[in-house]
Amino acid sequence: MTDISKEAIVPPRSFLSQDAIQVFYRLLAALLICAVLAVLSDSFLSLGNILNVLRQASLTFFIASGLTLVVLTAGLDLSVGANVALSACIAGTVIHKTGSPALGILTGLACGGIVGLLNGVMVTALRIPSFIATYGMLWVLNGLTYWYMAGETLHGFPAGFRQIGSGYLFGLPIPVYLLLVFLGIGTLFAQRTIWGQEIYAIGANPVAARLSGIPVARRLLLVYAVSGTMAGLASIIFLSRLNSAEADIGESLTLPAIAAVLIGGTSLFGGVGTVFGTFIGALILTLVLNGMNLLSVSANWQPLVTGIIVILAVWLDMKTRRRAQ
Amino acid sequence: MREAAVVSQSNPLQRIPGVAIVLVLLIAVFGAIAPGFLSVANLSNVLVQSTILTMLALPMTLIIMTEGLDLSMGAVLTLTSLCVAIVSLATKSMLLGLGAGLLVGAAFGTVNGWLVAILGIPPFVATLGTLGMAQGLSLIVSDGQSVVGIPHSVRDIYSATLLGVPVPIVMALASYAAFHGLLYHTRFGTYIFALGGNREALRYAGLSPNRLLIAVYAIGGAMAGIAGLLMTARMNSGHPTAGLGLEFDAIAAVAVGGTSFERGNGWLLGTVLGVLSVGVLRNGLNLISLPSSVQVASVGVLVIVALFLDGIRSRA
Numbered sequence: 001m002t003d004i005s006k007e008a009i010v011p012p013r014s015f016l017s018q019d020a021i022q023v024f025y026r027l028l029a030a031l032l033i034c035a036v037l038a039v040l041s042d043s044f045l046s047l048g049n050i051l052n053v054l055r056q057a058s059l060t061f062f063i064a065s066g067l068t069l070v071v072l073t074a075g076l077d078l079s080v081g082a083n084v085a086l087s088a089c090i091a092g093t094v095i096h097k098t099g100s101p102a103l104g105i106l107t108g109l110a111c112g113g114i115v116g117l118l119n120g121v122m123v124t125a126l127r128i129p130s131f132i133a134t135y136g137m138l139w140v141l142n143g144l145t146y147w148y149m150a151g152e153t154l155h156g157f158p159a160g161f162r163q164i165g166s167g168y169l170f171g172l173p174i175p176v177y178l179l180l181v182f183l184g185i186g187t188l189f190a191q192r193t194i195w196g197q198e199i200y201a202i203g204a205n206p207v208a209a210r211l212s213g214i215p216v217a218r219r220l221l222l223v224y225a226v227s228g229t230m231a232g233l234a235s236i237i238f239l240s241r242l243n244s245a246e247a248d249i250g251e252s253l254t255l256p257a258i259a260a261v262l263i264g265g266t267s268l269f270g271g272v273g274t275v276f277g278t279f280i281g282a283l284i285l286t287l288v289l290n291g292m293n294l295l296s297v298s299a300n301w302q303p304l305v306t307g308i309i310v311i312l313a314v315w316l317d318m319k320t321r322r323r324a325q
Numbered sequence: 326m327r328e329a330a331v332v333s334q335s336n337p338l339q340r341i342p343g344v345a346i347v348l349v350l351l352i353a354v355f356g357a358i359a360p361g362f363l364s365v366a367n368l369s370n371v372l373v374q375s376t377i378l379t380m381l382a383l384p385m386t387l388i389i390m391t392e393g394l395d396l397s398m399g400a401v402l403t404l405t406s407l408c409v410a411i412v413s414l415a416t417k418s419m420l421l422g423l424g425a426g427l428l429v430g431a432a433f434g435t436v437n438g439w440l441v442a443i444l445g446i447p448p449f450v451a452t453l454g455t456l457g458m459a460q461g462l463s464l465i466v467s468d469g470q471s472v473v474g475i476p477h478s479v480r481d482i483y484s485a486t487l488l489g490v491p492v493p494i495v496m497a498l499a500s501y502a503a504f505h506g507l508l509y510h511t512r513f514g515t516y517i518f519a520l521g522g523n524r525e526a527l528r529y530a531g532l533s534p535n536r537l538l539i540a541v542y543a544i545g546g547a548m549a550g551i552a553g554l555l556m557t558a559r560m561n562s563g564h565p566t567a568g569l570g571l572e573f574d575a576i577a578a579v580a581v582g583g584t585s586f587e588r589g590n591g592w593l594l595g596t597v598l599g600v601l602s603v604g605v606l607r608n609g610l611n612l613i614s615l616p617s618s619v620q621v622a623s624v625g626v627l628v629i630v631a632l633f634l635d636g637i638r639s640r641a
Contacts, residue, residue: 078453126629137629139573140621140622143623144622255456258450258453305461307460308454318446
């Protein structure tokens, strides 16, 4: 224990990388929360509740994993929640009209991806700061979704399609398998491919990245498009799990996704963080919200707690990095 | 003198037409296609409805001039509006209600400033966090329900007139006068220009940029508190989602009004013209029977276009 905390102060070239130590601390925090909840609530350790936590965390993770790449480039995507809502409503309509879940899934992913690509264009070609560009996009998407739905609710989808969000395979919810797959792909992409390393480089120092020949604009486009596509994927899971879609489903999704990224140790200033950390972040946030639920705290408290967690996470991140320097 | 210094930083002939042209164009278009748009009743309606936004957009201008942002303003307005409703309901006193709103608003603003200045958290994330907190507190204090039955003294503020001018407009004009005086005719105003343009200079001059920054955000929160009184009076109730998203209209007004997000350049009159542009756009779309969802989307487009033009101008 003491060795590890010393190594955290002497950053590079130690037995464990800085990233690994940060992830380790967060795993400890998650276990601690589990221990506290297990003591406080009898139902926490039930199989049903644990599977529920994992399934809930997977939805946050899908949105947050794409967002992680954006934050790694020192950007932000505030439009993810609104993107989920629009993609879910459009995908739902396609399934209703054509009866084909496959076509609906493709439409949802495409819709999310196109929105992401537009964000990327605003950030790269129009050079609008990412948080403002995606914040504008948030309201454009909200407006479009409310206009398109006109107060209606889409309800009732084919049983096969609903399996994606609510089905089980060998006792585990299907979204958990998807989570593992995308956790693997995301980690491999970020850590083991040249494009992934270039994304870290852009976040760490955009000028140096450009001077060393990295096509910064193209990588940024990719990152925002991936973030949008992952929002599209989340919309499909959402749709098939709730078996319905309304215009307002995205409003409570953005803040938790950002919280998951930041709790997971990805720095807002770019260049530092991992997709695996974001997974732990999603888990910690879900555990806290699940625990509040088990202890019968009103759901009205969730935005307050999530807001506090966001600020705490950024503050801790800045503190540890300042000490490491 | 200070105004001249501001104007010289960017050519006024380039800037003034920008937002003024937008406003004139919008008025011309809706005057042509929207029945009843140019009636006196409707135009004064636009003015009265723009007052709450004015009271948010003025402090938002100062915040953006410091290269900051306050995403929590709409949620804080919602919370202060609820505070006004709850306290005035309990005490039957409009002034105590206003006091509570002011206090809560200023407290949130101070927290925002503290997070940004002392902890150094990027403004958009710090205020996104406090957005969640204010939204959560709104749900908690109201239990998700509307607060109804508030005293007439609160409700009457929105419909009363002073020398024939509606009180909300008087309040908005007074706010503008106060902000104009503060920004262009006090030392504090000069420091605000320096906060965005040249923070180092402040430090060399022996001033604390942190304390100034906290003050700027606190002013924003306090203005959300006063606007909360108008919001409660307008709806004759407190509602836990009443002001959500209003910060976006405020940011839109500031962006359209020509205040730059990148260099400490601000233009208060431009912000007011920006507020009127947003107000005319929403009112006009409403008159031609387009739903509020389309209004939201078109304000979003307006912001993106304004920022794009701002970017072109700053590079030109």
